[in-house]
Amino acid sequence: MYRKGEETRELIVDTADRLFYERGYEHTSFRGIAREAGVPSGNFYHYFKAKEDILQAVINRRVEMIQRQLDDWQAEFPTPLTRLKRFVQIARNSQQGAIQYGCPVGTLTSELGKERTHNVQPSVMFDVFINWLEQQFLALGFKEQSRNHARRLLAYLQGVIVVSHAYHDEEFLHQEADVLDEWLEQLAASGNT
Amino acid sequence: MYRKGEETRELIVDTADRLFYERGYEHTSFRGIAREAGVPSGNFYHYFKAKEDILQAVINRRVEMIQRQLDDWQAEFPTPLTRLKRFVQIARNSQQGAIQYGCPVGTLTSELGKERTHNVQPSVMFDVFINWLEQQFLALGFKEQSRNHARRLLAYLQGVIVVSHAYHDEEFLHQEADVLDEWLEQLAASGNT
DNA sequence: GTCTATACCTTGATAGAC
DNA sequence: GTCTATCAAGGTATAGAC
Numbered sequence: 001m002y003r004k005g006e007e008t009r010e011l012i013v014d015t016a017d018r019l020f021y022e023r024g025y026e027h028t029s030f031r032g033i034a035r036e037a038g039v040p041s042g043n044f045y046h047y048f049k050a051k052e053d054i055l056q057a058v059i060n061r062r063v064e065m066i067q068r069q070l071d072d073w074q075a076e077f078p079t080p081l082t083r084l085k086r087f088v089q090i091a092r093n094s095q096q097g098a099i100q101y102g103c104p105v106g107t108l109t110s111e112l113g114k115e116r117t118h119n120v121q122p123s124v125m126f127d128v129f130i131n132w133l134e135q136q137f138l139a140l141g142f143k144e145q146s147r148n149h150a151r152r153l154l155a156y157l158q159g160v161i162v163v164s165h166a167y168h169d170e171e172f173l174h175q176e177a178d179v180l181d182e183w184l185e186q187l188a189a190s191g192n193t
Numbered sequence: 194m195y196r197k198g199e200e201t202r203e204l205i206v207d208t209a210d211r212l213f214y215e216r217g218y219e220h221t222s223f224r225g226i227a228r229e230a231g232v233p234s235g236n237f238y239h240y241f242k243a244k245e246d247i248l249q250a251v252i253n254r255r256v257e258m259i260q261r262q263l264d265d266w267q268a269e270f271p272t273p274l275t276r277l278k279r280f281v282q283i284a285r286n287s288q289q290g291a292i293q294y295g296c297p298v299g300t301l302t303s304e305l306g307k308e309r310t311h312n313v314q315p316s317v318m319f320d321v322f323i324n325w326l327e328q329q330f331l332a333l334g335f336k337e338q339s340r341n342h343a344r345r346l347l348a349y350l351q352g353v354i355v356v357s358h359a360y361h362d363e364e365f366l367h368q369e370a371d372v373l374d375e376w377l378e379q380l381a382a383s384g385n386t
Numbered sequence: 387g388t389c390t391a392t393a394c395c396t397t398g399a400t401a402g403a404c
Numbered sequence: 405g406t407c408t409a410t411c412a413a414g415g416t417a418t419a420g421a422c
Binding site: 106148154 | 215216217295304306347348350351356365
């Protein structure tokens with residue numbers, strides 16, 4: 001049963017999520033979110049008493065969406081290799097966003113990592129990916145190396161997006177996604193034996 | 194012949210460089226730089242008429258320092274392979290900074306890449322690295338693939354630093370530096386034949 | 387729950403005395 | 405060249421009428 005209040009709250013988190021991605025956290029103001037969402041800034045503090053609370057809500061929202069996406073892929077793709085390839089496919093699909101704004105998770109994590117004062121843990125977004133990737137490598141037959149493979153795959157993709165974003169270079173993004181696909185196929189072949 | 198003014202200007206750029214790294218560009222204020230440098234904020238505008246001018250000065254300074262470093266390595270290490278390995282060594286040496294604040298070049302590039310209004314090009318810092326790395330791969334016998342190898346090496350290292358920074362994990366940084374060293378040795382062996 | 391008005395602070399930037 | 409005083413704008417945050 002949704003009241004008006006819940007809808008307003010969701011609208012605020014939606015808008016904040018988008019603006020944090022497009023402008024960065026520091027560069028996004030309370031008033032900016034309020035303006036963009038069409039919510040009077042005074043009304044804001046009924047839902048979030050500090051800017052950091054919105055940040056936490058945005059991170060929670062992203063974690064949920066990522067987990068939902070990964071669960072869907074788990075059901076949709078039959079083998080670990082096809083699932084891992086679907087993960088790499090993220091880069092190709094989100095090319096517009098990645099080229100223009102970088103990775104939503106990576107850029108926010110990098111930005112917040114500089115601050116020592118706040119209490120949020122942006123790395124939980126990475127955790128969801130790494131845990132899921134680890135499961136795929138375990139299913140491929142890897143043991144204690146699975147987590148390393150998972151982190152390496154995530155790290156490589158992060159680096160590729162950082163460089164592609166810096167140069168606004170779609171071609172490099174696609175090219176390296178192909179390289180990753182090849183690497184996964186070789187790894188899958190060696191892991192099964 | 195250095196006047197007092199030149200020294201003050203250098204002090205400002207030094208301080209801004211450090212604070213942009215430790216806090217990020219948006220999170221660093223004019224007054225913050227002035228306070229930290231011990232220069233009255235009013236005096237500031239004698240040297241830089243806008244915040245973006247300091248940013249440009251900091252980027253120029255970093256490009257010069259990177260180029261000087263790479264020139265030194267070019268003279269100090271006799272073979273392309275040892276030079277490439279020295280590049281990877283950056284990650285191991287700068288572990289404290291990389292773990293705490295991320296890569297000075299990567300984080301600034303990611304942050305500024307979101308903004309569409311300013312006129313600075315942070316990717317020039319990447320250019321210096323990529324051009325130098327490309328020369329090393331060319332010297333190893335690679336042809337048109339050299340630039341790709343250079344970008345891939347840089348991208349991988351960027352990604353590793355992003356993940357290490359997110360988790361404050363020195364171990365992953367060292368481990369992946371070892372992996373990169375191995376990759377370089379294999380590549381060098383295949384390139385010479 | 388909603389919205390206006392506003393308090394209080396810091397920001398980037400300037401004018402002008404020394 | 406140096407420094408104080410100050411500006412307008414925008415930041416986070418709050419009080420209180422509806």
